[in-house]
Amino acid sequence: MDVPVLEITDLFVSIENKEIIKGMDLRIGKGEVHVIFGPNGSGKSTLLNAILKLPGYSIDAGEIRVKSKNIQDMTTDEIANMGIGMSFQHPPKIKGVTLRNFLNAINRSEDLDDEIRALSMEDFLERELNVGFSGGELKRAEVLKLYAQNPDLLLIDEPESGVDIENIAVISKAINKILQKETPMKLRERSAIIITHTGHILNYIDADVGHVFMDGKIVCTGNPKSIMEDIKKLGFVGCVAATKAEKDHT
Ligand code: ADP
Ligand code: MG
Numbered sequence: 001m002d003v004p005v006l007e008i009t010d011l012f013v014s015i016e017n018k019e020i021i022k023g024m025d026l027r028i029g030k031g032e033v034h035v036i037f038g039p040n041g042s043g044k045s046t047l048l049n050a051i052l053k054l055p056g057y058s059i060d061a062g063e064i065r066v067k068s069k070n071i072q073d074m075t076t077d078e079i080a081n082m083g084i085g086m087s088f089q090h091p092p093k094i095k096g097v098t099l100r101n102f103l104n105a106i107n108r109s110e111d112l113d114d115e116i117r118a119l120s121m122e123d124f125l126e127r128e129l130n131v132g133f134s135g136g137e138l139k140r141a142e143v144l145k146l147y148a149q150n151p152d153l154l155l156i157d158e159p160e161s162g163v164d165i166e167n168i169a170v171i172s173k174a175i176n177k178i179l180q181k182e183t184p185m186k187l188r189e190r191s192a193i194i195i196t197h198t199g200h201i202l203n204y205i206d207a208d209v210g211h212v213f214m215d216g217k218i219v220c221t222g223n224p225k226s227i228m229e230d231i232k233k234l235g236f237v238g239c240v241a242a243t244k245a246e247k248d249h250t
Contacts, residue, residue, distance in 0.1 A: 002030045003068045005153045005191045006051070011062035013043075013050045020046045022216030023062070028153070031188030033179060035202065035224050036195050038213035039236050044195045045089050047213070048155040052076050052086060066153070085151030087142035089158045089195070093130040099141060100125040108150040115147040119174055136167030143174045154178065154192040160201045172204030181206060199228040212239045 006028040013021035020043040028034055038044050050057045051064055053076050064071045066082050074082075094102070099121070103112060116122055119140045130138055139159055146154055156175065160168050180188045185208075194201060202224055210224030212231070220227065220239045230242040 004029050004065075005032075005067060006193075007063075007065040007068070008051075009063045009065075011050070011064060012060040013046055014058050014060055015046065015056055019060070020216060021050065024213070024217040026211070026218065028191050028193065030152075030191060031180075031185055032209060033192045033194065033205070033207045034209045034211060035199070035207040036193060036211045036213050036218075037197070037199060037227065037231060037236070037239075038195075040197065042214055043216060044197075044213055045157055048086060048157050048193065048195065051155060052079055052084060080149075080151075083152035084155065085146045085149035085153070086155040087139070087146055087157060087159065089161065091130050091138050091142055093128070093133075095128050095131060097129050098126050099129050099144075102129050103144065103148045106145065107148045112144070112147060115144060115174070118177075119144050119170060135162035136164060136171075139163050139167065139171050140174075143171050143178075146178055147174070152190055154190060154194075156192060156194045158195050158197055161197065168200070168204060172201065175205055179205075199231065202228055212236055 004027050006026065008024060008026040011021055011024050012019065024047070026034070036044055036047070046057065050059060053059070053071065053074070059072075066079060066084065069082065071079050116125070121140055121144055124133070124137065124141065130141060133141060159171055159175065163171065179190055179192055194205065194207065196202070207224040210222055210227040211218045212220045212227060214236055227239055230239045234242060
């Protein structure tokens with residue numbers, strides 16, 4: 001069996017001495033797409049930021065392994081270079097650096113012309129990165145960044161937040177392409193964690209596994225669409241009862 005791309009065991013993460021992640025486990029295999037649902041402020045972005053060890057996030061206990069390598073003593077740069085790419089929920093604006101400069105600096109793919117066109121970013125290349133970009137433009141630039149990074153594991157934080165329907169369709173199409181959704185599962189090289197507050201993105205991107213993150217840990221795991229149905233009917237807490245009922249039933 002393939003080595004998992006990401007393996008998280010009994011992880012505890014704090015920000016400014018406030019414990020946010022309290023003993024969570026997660027395992028992502030090659031080619032798998034996982035969605036994580038959860039209430040606002042529960043720590044979903046914290047999880048992604050901790051995987052890249054962004055400044056301010058303290059890993060207090062537990063383990064994060066990327067392709068079976070413990071990231072404990074690695075820098076953000078080294079972790080990213082192992083093939084992890086992030087699309088931020090709130091991408092930073094960088095004055096003085098154009099989108100073109102930025103893409104040139106991180107580019108690992110050969111030629112981005114098709115992707116730039118598919119995401120309608122032609123007119124943004126000479127603009128300062130994310131400065132004055134609308135919601136949809138920000139997320140399109142984030143997805144273009146993923147193309148350029150060519151990662152094996154994509155961390156995608158709330159791709160649909162602040163984005164209109166047309167942009168969601170464009171972004172999802174590009175993400176599906178990166179995730180090789182046209183290729184049989186066994187041949188897919190890339191994996192992803194997609195964070196979603198609304199679950200709306202599931203109408204556009206097929207996910208293999210769904211999780212609900214609450215109170216610092218994953219409280220249920222299952223089929224993404226049925227988890228979303230349970231959340232709609234019963235709220236985030238409801239999935240726990242529903243998953244238990246399903247298990248008792250089978
Ligand atoms: P989610 O993505 O699930 O909405 P976050 O991971 O962004 O949640 O935030 C989890 C908690 O951590 C929230 O209570 C938030 O206010 C807090 N938090 C996030 N970043 C910081 C920070 N830089 N300093 C202090 N608290 C923070
Ligand atoms: Mg968030």
